[in-house]
Amino acid sequence: MSVIIPTHNEAQAIERVLADIPSDLTTEVIVVDSNSNDGTPEIAARLGARVVQEPLRGYGRACLTGLAMADSPDVVVFLDGDYSDRPSELPILLAPIIEGRADITLGSRLQDRRSAETLPWQQAFGNRLAARLIRLLYGVKITDLGPFRAGRADVLRALALEETTYGWAVEMILKGAVAGFCVVEVPVSYYPRIGKSKISGTLKGTVGAAWFILSLIVRYYFRHRRAGRARSA
Secondary structure, three states: OEEEEEEOOOOOOHHHHHHOOOOOOOOEEEEEEOOOOOOHHHHHHHOOOEEEEOOOOOHHHHHHHHHHHOOOOOEEEEOOOOOOOOHHHHHHHHHHHHOOOOOEEEEEOOOOHHHHHHOOHHHHHHHHHHHHHHHHHHOOOOOOOOOOEEEEHHHHHHOOOOOOOOHHHHHHHHHHHHOOOOEEEEEOOOOOOOOOOOOOOOHHHHHHHHHHHHHHHHHHHHHHHHHHHHHHO
8 A cells, every 4th residue: 555645844744644654554655745845855755755756836746646656556545744634544544445345435524523623614614515516416425525535546547637736636536426436435533734734724725725626526517417418429
């Protein structure tokens, strides 16, 4: 199993993140760093992670770079480098895949009341809204679009993911649902991140992310419907 961690100036948290990853479940840890100037890649390399430089910004771009660099894993895990999610909960995330009940698993921060209250209100509201829209249009029963997630490597590559921003996280769900793969959600803990969020920490970032994600959900739905009509014509 490969663990991919996108980072940008996570020096305060990255050591804790790497220390908590269960070594018995992991074959490699890839830190995809985007122009950190606080020593994040040096700390990660010192602690045994494989550090890959991705000079172009974008959460999705970092995840795609890590996926392309992964060394033939059976499962790939994506995890933020801010220690808001707990790597020690990897067994919870992996269980549905290991048991053959899921192709992709999503860690929900909103199923647990304490974790839901810790998440910034605007972020919790936006995630719930997007999750309900996905359930309505795609039939996938989720509550959150959390970044702590895992997927079979062959499934992730078959989806041909291409979003380079935070839309990448929702693209995985939408394409997975349309392709008929099983997407399962499991409850995970959430804690205040160490350091400032690049998205939800600002009003502009929060509004921009919410608008982009909601519009992507709707646009992809109608694009899929048009493609279906064209195939049946």
